[in-house]
Amino acid sequence: MDTGTKGETGAPQWVGLPGGLLTMRRTLLAFWAGLLTVGTGLLLGLLVGPPWAAAAAFWPAALGWGWVLLGRNWRSWRYAERADDLLISRGVLWREQTVVPYGRMQLVEVTSGPVERRFGLASLQLHTAAAATDARIPGLAPAEAERLRDRLTALGEARSAGL
Structure with missing residues (x-):
């Protein structure tokens, strides 16, 4: 059966996107989250004081949240x-x-x-x-x-x- 033609039930045959898009987006997310974590930690640690460097933990939390959202978005296409x-x-x-x-x-x-x-x-x-x-x-x-x-x-x- 040709891809995308109507199946036995008359519904279209949907084709999902390959996993490479998800890999690319998650790699970019991890790269930027890591860069922002180090930059925020160093900047706050040097300018305000070491206790404030803990605020850089925001970026790994954003990474976890973004990781899940990217997966859901990729599956929707x-x-x-x-x-x-x-x-x-x-x-x-x-x-x-x-x-x-x-x-x-x-x-x-x-x-x-x-x-x-x-x-x-x-x-x-x-x-x-x-x-x-x-x-x-x-x-x-x-x-x-x-x-x-x-x-x-x-x-x-x-x-x-x-x-």
């Missing part, structure tokens, strides 16, 4: 390819689902910044005529992002040819 459109779902507290009809797509681009490239990731950005469209799928493997770009571009051209 998913997408599904259907016959006429692409579904993108995300959000933990406020669920958001974007439906992008293939015939409405104007540009499909794959981007990968330096940090994403370091972790072997790429993002897919979909542009439509609507300025407010935020159709983006982050943290894909580059090969999957390119496959999706090529497939969506081909489907978009086929659907818009009839307009």
Whole structure:
């Protein structure tokens, strides 16, 4: 069965994001929390006094909280390819689902910044005529992002040819 086609029950087949996005975000969180812990501890310890350096314990606590939230956010992202459109779902507290009809797509681009490239990731950005469209799928493997770009571009051209 093709990925994203309707299954036996008629529901779309959702595809979650690979674990590389979660690894990247948690690594960045740990890096910044560690840097802020050391910086806050040294700064407060030298300027105000050693007892105040204990305030730097805020950052490891924020790290623990952020670690859990990043996991929940990562699990909330998913997408599904259907016959006429692409579904993108995300959000933990406020669920958001974007439906992008293939015939409405104007540009499909794959981007990968330096940090994403370091972790072997790429993002897919979909542009439509609507300025407010935020159709983006982050943290894909580059090969999957390119496959999706090529497939969506081909489907978009086929659907818009009839307009």
